[in-house]
Amino acid sequence: MSTLRLAPAVQGTRILGLGSAQPERVVTNDDLSQVMDTNDQWIRERVGIVERRFGDEKDTVVSMAVEAGSKAIAAAGLAPSDLDTVIVANCTTKKPIPNAAAQVAELIGIKAAGGFDLNAACAGFCYGLGVASDLVRAGSSRRALIIGSEKLSDIVDPTDRSTAIIFADAAGAAVVGPSDEPGIGPVAWGTAGDLVDMIGMTESAHIFQEGQSVFRWATTKIAPIALRAIDLAGLKPSDIDVLIPHQANLRIVEAIAKKLRKEGAREDMVVADDIVYSGNTSSASIPMAMDHMRAAGQIHSGDVALLVGFGAGLSYAGQVVVCP
Known part of the structure; x- marks a missing residue:
C-alpha cells in the first residue's frame, strides 16, 4: 500500500x-x-x-x-x-x-x-x-x-x-x-450549549443578552478556563506578565484578574482595560487591546500574555502567547 x-x-x-x-x-x-x-x-x-x-x-x-x-x-x-x-x-x-x-x-x-x-x-x-x-x-x-x-x-x-x-x-x-521556540500555547476551549439562549438574535435581527446571567457565568467560569490554558502551556500563574481577556465589561475583566491573582498571578500583572474607550467589540476586542497596549508601551516584545475569549454559544477559548 x-x-x-x-x-x-x-x-x-x-x-x-x-x-x-x-x-x-x-x-x-x-x-x-x-x-x-x-x-x-x-x-x-x-x-x-x-x-x-x-x-x-x-x-x-x-x-x-x-x-x-x-x-x-x-x-x-x-x-x-x-x-x-x-x-x-x-x-x-x-x-x-x-x-x-x-x-x-x-x-x-x-x-x-x-x-x-x-x-x-x-x-x-x-x-x-x-x-x-x-x-x-x-x-x-x-x-x-x-x-x-x-x-x-x-x-x-x-x-x-x-x-x-x-x-x-x-x-x-x-x-x-x-x-523555533513555541510562542503560542495550546488552546483551552469549549462550549456551554445548554446556555445558548443567554445571548442571541431576536426575530428583528437585533442582538440580545441576559446581562446578569452572562455576568455571573463569566465571573465564575472564565478564570478556571484561563488557568487551564496556563497549565496546558506548562506555566504557572506567576509566569503571566499580561492578562488580555475579552473586553466584555470592565467589572468582568477585574473579577477575572482578581481570581487569577488569588491563584498565584502577580500583583504587577498588566490587565487590559481597552473596553473603557473602545467598548465591547466581540471578536475584535482581544487583538485590538493587545495592539493598543503595544502602541502605548504597556506591553513589550517577549512578554508572556494570557488571552481568553468568551461569548455567545456560550463559547470560550484561551491560550498563552509571547507578545511580538
Missing part, C-alpha cells in the same frame, strides 16, 4: 505582528443619553465604558478587516505574498455568502489564499488563533492572518440600553508564523 506524504511540520508558532482599526466616529455616554434612558454615571458604574466607536456606511466588516490585517502584515515586516491563509472571525456580516475572508485576502493582495470565516462570537479570535497556529505547525500553511472584525452597531437596537451602551465596531488582527 502506498504511503501518503505529509507536509513538513514546524516546532512552534508565534504572533509575528499586530494591527487594528476603528471607525472615526466617537460615541460618548452623553450621546447615548439623548436617545435612551441612561446617563454617563450609570454606564460607567455598570460596564466601565466611557466611549465607543460606531461605523458609517463605508465601515464594514471587510473594510475594517482589510485595514487591521494590512497593518499586522506591515508590523510583521512581511508582504502580502508571504501569507497563504486568511481567517476572519466575526458574527456580524450582513451576508454569510460570500465569506469575508476571500474578499479580505483579495483586497490586501494575498492571492489564492486559503480563506474562511469563523463564528465563535466574542471567543472568535482565540478560536481562530488556535486554528491558525495548528495550521502552521502542521505545515498546512506557511503564515496565516487571523482577524477579528465586527460591526455590532448594525445589529444593536439603538434604544435598548442593555446592549446599545456596550457594543461597538472595530477590527484586530495578528499574523501567525513558524518559530
